[in-house]
Amino acid sequence: MIMTCFVLLYTGMEKIDAAVAELREMDDLAALESPVHSLHPLAKLLTTFIYIFVTVSFDKYDLSGLIVMLVYPVLMFQASGIKMSTCFYKLRIVLPLVCAVGLFNPFFDKAPMLSIGALTVSGGVISMITLMMKGVFSLMASFIFVSTTSLDAICAALRKIHIPSVIVTLLLLTFRYVTVMMEEVSVMTTAYMLRAPGQKGINYKAWGSFLGQLLLRSMDRSEELYSSMLLRGFNGEFSYADVPKGRLADWLFTIAASVLFFVFRYVNVAELLGNIIMRG
């Protein structure tokens, strides 16, 4: 009995606490120092966007062209000192979902695409692999951006490009309160699970009151929060102390990286390389 109680308790808590811990870890990663970390957040954001844009735009059968795009995330991981295994570990829940997208392709697209000896590979298999690669590459690029940039820096950069303060302030405040709320929910869930052993989830009788209580309390909390913000001179917008200035190097990085992406997009580097190797 006690064992089951523990197991349930563990599974109930695990999800929320693990999420809190992961958010903290991301903050820790973003606080490291490296050439990638010191790049201007806006330059990084733009480069990441262009990277994903180009990666996703590859033809669905263009396996050899797409593989070259792997160079960018790998280089960035190396330069930032963040282990690639960290990325894959953190994304372990999302990765299968991303990969599952193309699973049906082999069943619908059976036209033979290429044959190596007796082995014939259909178009569906190739498009499935490219789709998975696109998903994983995009995830890697986003991860490298988020793990080397703090949300404060992202928000400061967003304000720089005149994204309305309403949404930026909201983003910053919400992010700050997500951990508080998750801890609160975690405590409540734990308390509930301890009093209701052997039960999966929250009983329907408590559906409303469980989250409702928390909601009312947090509404009150937001009033207090607002008063304390006012007392400290809040005028509707945060001031960002360390808005980094864009250096020439930052923009050169973005331009160089983007040019490279488009070269990879239009010139099949892998094939060129293959031709050279075959000839030699």
Next chain:
Amino acid sequence: MHMADALLAPAVAATMYVASGAATGISINKIRKEDDSKKIPTMAVTAALVFAGQMINYTIPGTGSSGHMCGGMLLSALLGPEAGFLSMVVILAIQCLFFADGGLMALGANCWNMAFYGCFVGYYLIWKPIMRSKWFGGMEKKAAARLKIMIASILGCVLTLQLGAFSVVLETTLSGITELPFKAFLLLMQPIHLAIGLVEGLVTSAVLLFVFESRPELLGEVDCDNLGLTQKRSLKTTLVILAVVVALVGGGLSLFASSNPDGLEWALFGNAEAGYSENMGLDEDDFGIKSDAADKAEEIQEGIAILPDYGFKDSDSAAGTTVSGLVGSAAVAVFTLLLCMLGRFFKHRKAK
């Protein structure tokens, strides 16, 4: 329902960004006009709460499984549609950035599918009209309001999730990425989201009813002044009513859900002269048949890709290029591997 980057073609992703961006702009304007600086902390705390609330599992009575809520209807009932939408956008952005739930490029589409329908459609087409309606006029005011909240939140959640799921299918099909036929994908998505919507609706209505009992002034469109204080309806009665409503709504909507695709198909396929079927690359008669799937894929791709004629155009050259492509790919793989090893090598040197 979070879409990954790989699911969307750049053109579709950009379109969705524009659409969601417009909705965000309108919402920001509205919030600015209200000029209530107190609203932002409230929005932030509520958004954080919904974020955390998504992690609670609710037991679904009668089944062994559990579900969680996603919050669009809840937020718009509490904060109003515009503030609710902005809160949802922020939640989705944080999920995308820190939990890789939904891609960075797909954020526009995700905001549209999950926040726009839940907040704007759910509020203006369902919550507001139902709350203002004269339904259950024969009953006492409070009981009538309670019933209306229940119906509005269940109907709202189910409908907005159906719309969201349909958008996911449409966006994916328009992107020409998965080979899964439109109809099959639709039949896969809609029923699943019908079930999810029902659970979400029940949870939302339970929470909103709780808020209504304790602090009705927090809810939008609820007329607090005319609420006579009467005896509380017991939880059991509420649940019985809920069950009846669910059965009715569920039954009605499943009919709607099964007849709906046909209407949409008509829209997509039946308008060949308007150019629809060409654009979509779909043909009703042999839709989903494997033999010419590759041709169709090419057709779709040509419409969307930056460099359409690229890749394996005809099989002759394909056979010639793929071998070198394979060799080259292997070379790139070796190169990246070397890069990794090199990085490690330098790190070790630095450590020494």
